[in-house]
Amino acid sequence: MRIVVSGTHSSGKSTLISDFALRHPEFTVLPDPFELVDETWDAPGAAMFAAQLRVAAARLGPEESAGDLIAERGPIDFLAYLLALDELTGSAGSREFLERAAAITTEALGHVDLLVVLPLTARDRLAPGPDEHLELRAAMNDALLDLVDDPDLIGGRSKVVEIAGDRAARLAALESYAIATTA
Structure with missing residues (x-):
């Protein structure tokens, strides 16, 4: 079983994965690619997101x-960030660059059984800090939700589910989908 938990920054991914891993130690946890990229970045940018996309896909x-x-x-997160950055600043790169990022994403998603998306909702009450680039956060969320509805990008292997609610509800939903996907 290969699960990817996707969502914009401060959407509850780390908490959900930590809770799941405590109850399912047989799963290897792959951290946020940001932790695996050797570069230090002052601000979000196309190069940073492209590097993370490559790590997430590989x-x-x-x-x-x-x-x-x-x-x-997963790479779909960083494709969404690139598209959001392009929408907000026009600085995400050429059309060819974005098409290549989409192709890498599609190929990688062919190895994913369950793609869990944590959309931003008012009822989840997750409060990001003021340094969280709120405009980019919202634009990425919108781009991600559009991308997961694209059957050409997602392919036929990955089951895509959106999970919302409080911490316990999210964990219960993830466990339920994980069991159903393996059945």
Whole structure:
């Protein structure tokens, strides 16, 4: 079982994955690609998101990770960030660059069983800090929700589910979908 938990920053991904991992130690946890990129970044930018997209895609390949895993973010997250950045600033790169990022994302999603999306909702009451680039956060959320509805991007393997609610409800939903996907 290969699970990717996606969502904009401060959407509850780390908390959900941590809760799931405590109850399912047989799963390998893959951290946020931001932690794996050696660069230090002053502000979000196309180069940063492209580097993270490549890391997120590469680690989903079957030769990289065998067995059950749950990953914080997949390449679709960073494609959404690139599209959001392009919408907000026009600085995400050329059309060819974005098309290549989409192709890498599609290929990587071919190795994912369950794509869990944590959309921003008012009722979840997650409060980001003032340094969280709120405009980018909202634009990425919108882009991600559009991307998960694109059957050409998602392909036929990944089951896509949106999970909302409080911490306990999110964990229960993830466990339910994980069990149903393996059945």
